Amino acid sequence: MNAIHPSVSSETSINEMKSEIKTLESAQRPLDPNAEQRTRIRNKVVNYSESFLLNQARESVYFNSEENAAKLLDSPISEEPIEIETVLDLLDSSVIKTGLNTSSPGYMAYVPSGGLYHSSLADYLAAVTNRYAGVSFASPGAVKMERMLIKWLSNIVGYPESAEGDLTSGGSIANLSAIVTAREAMELKARDIETSVVYLSEQTHHCLEKALRIAGLGECIVQYIALDDAFRMRPDLLEAAIKRDRKNGLNPWLIVATAGTTDTGSIDPLERLADIASRYDLWFHVDGAYGGAFALCDEGKRILKGLEKSDSTVIDPHKGFFLPYGTGVVLVKEGRKLHQAHAYDAHYMQDKETLITTGEFSPADLSPELSRHFRGLRLWLPLKLAGTAPFKAALKEKILLTRYFHEQIQEIEGIETGPYPDLSITTFRYIPKRGSANRFNEKLMESIRNHGKVFLSSTQINSSFVIRCAILSFRTHLEHVEEALDIIKTELEKLK
């Protein structure tokens, strides 16, 4: 007999075992609170959320409080439970009131995320019902919901019926899936990698190089195509590079364009790049993690013309559709290519063959994941409860607010702006009469932050320190942009 599994032989030991099982059953009872207990903890959580939301307008956008976060460690994970009140206090002081308040209307840094309330309720429902959204037979409804959302998103992009996609945890993973799909579709083998060429720009998001490395393509040759004055990839230089590389016996295979770069929100000339990709037979991927969602509104659709010509694209609903962090999407025009790159089978999954009823792809066959969060619900619920019209309005509003900011900030003497915004990111800096502009703008940036009501971020463009204003939160409106302008003016006067 195997020593780690002692045999249960006598009557007494069976009874002992049953009694121990019953003891364990009562010991784990706190894992499944009853209706009364649920009401008590739920009310506390709901009350906390309500006071969080009601205080947003007054709340600071930045909590400079490393020490408070460290206090979390004073309450180690232990055998003993603690009360919900204590837990919420701890959460509030050590987590929520530390660092960036990304839910604030004054948060105009990096690429703002959303946090639609409807999605929080969807997450709640998804977790309470805990539906398995990985394969069709386990929850045909959950899978249908995801397929429907993928179709809706494909339509926004302008992809045909053949398109497929996957709801991911974010844009980085979605880009990774697209790169893997491109690799498989272009039949790139290990022996080809060192002579195969990928075309990016200096403004390509770093997650694409990360994706290339993770996908085993880190040894591809990367050509960075130079940008025009508005930081968009230059098609003439791209074409010249492809021709040159071909002539040199290399294998150009992938172009990555960006629809909304992180630094300046610039959109590469998608139509012209798509034409080049098709002429030279390269895969054309467009990273629209930030900008893609704008295609929902007419203004955005016009600006993003050409996106429909890509082979694959990425949108981050946790950016442009205002969802809380945790949702990206990859879309592939010829959906079967996404399937071919990700589908697998196993003996223990054999039931899915007999139980399948829908004839649709299951998320697990379009994704690196098997078990997964029931993600569709957090996109579906806000779309159903609010309809798409408010989303369109919000996206157009963000474009106009950014243009307004761009126009107004130029009026301030000594301010130099970056290019006219394509979407909802714009850059500026102050040119002091004497002294280092970089140093001055670093200080300006810091004093705007310390003011506490608006949070901007900065970047380096052609070795210049520039301040970015990125407007994408569904809570950011005209009053907040006016307030940001006022704060910038005030802090500028103080520093001059």
Ligand SMILES: *Cc1c(COP(=O)(O)O)cnc(C)c1O
């Ligand atoms: C945000 C962003 C990413 C990365 O997406 P995550 O959701 O943060 O993983 C990639 N590309 C662009 C252009 C982005 O704005």
